[in-house]
Amino acid sequence: GAVVSQHPSRVICKSGTSVKIECRSLDFQATTMFWYRQFPKQSLMLMATSNEGSKATYEQGVEKDKFLINHASLTLSTLTVTSAHPEDSSFYICSASSQNYNEQFFGPGTRLTVL
Amino acid sequence: ELKVEQNPLFLSMQEGKNYTIYCNYSTTSDRLYWYRQDPGKSLESLFVLLSNGAVKQEGRLMASLDTKARLSTLHITAAVHDLSATYFCAGPPNFGNEKLTFGTGTRLTIIP
Numbered sequence A: 001g002a003v004v005s006q007h008p009s010r011v012i013c014k015s016g017t018s019v020k021i022e023c024r025s026l027d028f029q030a031t032t033m034f035w036y037r038q039f040p041k042q043s044l045m046l047m048a049t050s051n052e053g054s055k056a057t058y059e060q061g062v063e064k065d066k067f068l069i070n071h072a073s074l075t076l077s078t079l080t081v082t083s084a085h086p087e088d089s090s091f092y093i094c095s096a097s098s099q100n101y102n103e104q105f106f107g108p109g110t111r112l113t114v115l
Numbered sequence B: 001e002l003k004v005e006q007n008p009l010f011l012s013m014q015e016g017k018n019y020t021i022y023c024n025y026s027t028t029s030d031r032l033y034w035y036r037q038d039p040g041k042s043l044e045s046l047f048v049l050l051s052n053g054a055v056k057q058e059g060r061l062m063a064s065l066d067t068k069a070r071l072s073t074l075h076i077t078a079a080v081h082d083l084s085a086t087y088f089c090a091g092p093p094n095f096g097n098e099k100l101t102f103g104t105g106t107r108l109t110i111i112p
Helices: none
Strands: A004-007 A010-013 A019-025 A032-038 A045-051 A067-073 A076-081 A090-097 A110-114 B004-007 B010-014 B019-025 B032-037 B043-049 B055-058 B061-066 B071-076 B085-091 B106-111
Touching (some): A004 A090, A010 A019, A019 A032, A019 A090, A019 A110, A032 A067, A045 A067, B004 B085, B010 B019, B019 B085, B032 B071, B043 B061, B071 B085
Parallel strands (some): A010 A110
Antiparallel strands (some): A004 A019, A090 A110, B004 B019, B032 B043, B032 B085, B055 B061, B061 B071, B085 B106
């Protein structure tokens, strides 16, 4: 299967700061990338869908001004958590897909801890 | 809005036994996916089921899809400890949609 990477794998930040998470498709061009959030012992919740070169589509209840998504190229999408607070602490997972595949390929995840 | 329900939520079973995890979804869908997640890790793709009646097997795991019943199953045969993990099913909210809605997950523990 196709490979998706995320960076960083873990980040700890102070409340009020911003954190950027990168998601890269390493061996294919991803027309669509997805960002999920997973709280402990819960399922994955889709936050937003991003297509290269266009604005992201956010799911209901997800603040677009707080979770900034940029999909500047076919291999890179970034999620910036602005003014992070302890309740934003979570496991953030990205995935990528393209028209050549019938599935999403998931990154290894980024564990965010906000102090 | 698609709802995906898994049953059971927790499953503790002895090594060597067989069991089935059920995934019911609320709207018509053309695809269903199964994933495995180990503690602290991301998702590992297990099965991609793309049509009604699809059945796929990998080792001790077998998945099937019945789109008419809106049901998918993940069957475990002769469980071993290495299969302990959380298993998720996921499906698109409607035909042709790339998004996925995940089930609640089934936490499987295999007891020696």
